[in-house]
Amino acid sequence: MSKTVSWMAGIGLMFGASLTGQTGCKPDDGVCLPSVKSQCVSDCSQRCGDVGECIFGCEIGQFTSVDQCTFDCNGLGEPCLQSCLVTVDCINLGCNVVTDKLNISRGAIVYNRSTKVWQQTIVVTNSGCTDLTGLAYFVDSLSSGWGLTNGDGTTTGGLVYKKLGSLQSQSVTTITLLFSRTGATVFDYTPRVVSGLY
Amino acid sequence: MHLMKTVLLLTLAAVRCQATALYSNTTTDQLDSAFYSTLGVTEIGDQIQLFSAGMLTSLDAQFFNVGADATFDAVLRFYNVGGPVGTQIGGPFTAANIFIASGTSATATFSNLGNLLVPQDVVATFSVQNVSAGGDLGLNFFDPPTLGNSSASFFIVYDGTAFSQASTNLDHDNLYMEISGAPVSAAPEPSPAPILAGVLIVMACWKTGLRIRQRR
DSSP states (O other): OHHHHHHHHHHHHHHHHHHHHHTTOBOOOOOOOHHHHHHHHHHHHHHHTTOHHHHHHHHHHTTOOHHHHHHHTTTTOHHHHHHHHHHHHHHHHHHTBOGGGEEEEEOOOEEETTTTEEEEEEEEEEOBSSOEEEEEEEEETOOTTEEEOOOOEEOTTOOEEEEEEEEOTTOEEEEEEEEEEOSOOOOOOEEEEESSOO | OHHHHHHHHHHHHOBOOSOEEEEEEOSOEEEEEEEHHHHTOSEEEEEEEOSSOEEEEEEEEEEEEOSSSEEEEEEEEEEEEOSSEEEEEEEEEEEEEEEEOTTOEEEEEEOOOTTEEEOSEEEEEEEEESOOTTOOEEEEEEOSOSBSBOOTTOEEEEOSSOEEEEOOSSSOOOBOEEEEEEEBOOOOOOOHHHHHHHHHHHHHHHHHHHHHHHHO
């Protein structure tokens, strides 16, 4: 009898993954690739050019500690501190990106004639297997002339985001983004969602 | 015999000749507008279901201008429903030299549709040309239609290469439109009873004629 039960459990485990796949639930890899860290430091160093203090800040930033940035850059000026904070930001964001675990439906940008504001409605579905907390929505590479005006959070590196709150597996939330506009460029950006940011 | 044929054809055509509203979505303003410049598209439109298939005489559409005072030509096109848009039906039709002040709406009337015959389900799109300097134009969303139907979950855009469905995610994706024309219903199938009666009458006449000729 116990043999039969364990055999059935084995079959259940074998099919577990495929059944999970059928529900559209993406498994959580949960690993931050070391390449994220080295890429962030490398990108930071390239931006520094020949400024030694700046490059030093990038190196310190790989320890992902704001306190360490402040301590180690003491006396080395703003270039060190800023590059350190940007690197910390880059690593934190890069290691906690959950965009591919979500289904993001971006509505067409509209002009509200009543409020005289450009707005976009975003519907976000957590299609992953795990609950996500402290979600932050970033508008990367936003077209020139456009600016997010109702962001409610800022990273240590100065990036503005809109809070999504927490999202249980398979649940849905809707947010409205407000934008300012100068000029007449086409509205576009790349969405990125990061978890555990606040 | 010729008179009978004419009467029959008129009956089968079943066209009511007086112009009437076939689609109306002008009552509830949702106060949102979609713009050519921000969406990066050349045509904005909607898939709609008219009250009936019809021969169209006129269409009203409503534009909004977020730029400076401007004049422009509005261009209307009709398409069959496809994936999402099929072949073009007639046209295009132009309403020329429309003035639109900054921050206001203006209604464009296309009264030159020339009894264009369209099916009940159709796609209507609008583009703008000859926009004077500083004009920045879009179309106004109204919902729901008070005559005819249209899905509130999408509208249609053309980016110069392909048509696609777009959505505001606001569930009111229907454009201001008023369409008038003459409804056209499908030709009714002749019922067997009158046909049989007709055949019997013809046979009776023929037989009577035969008897008279035989008596002579």
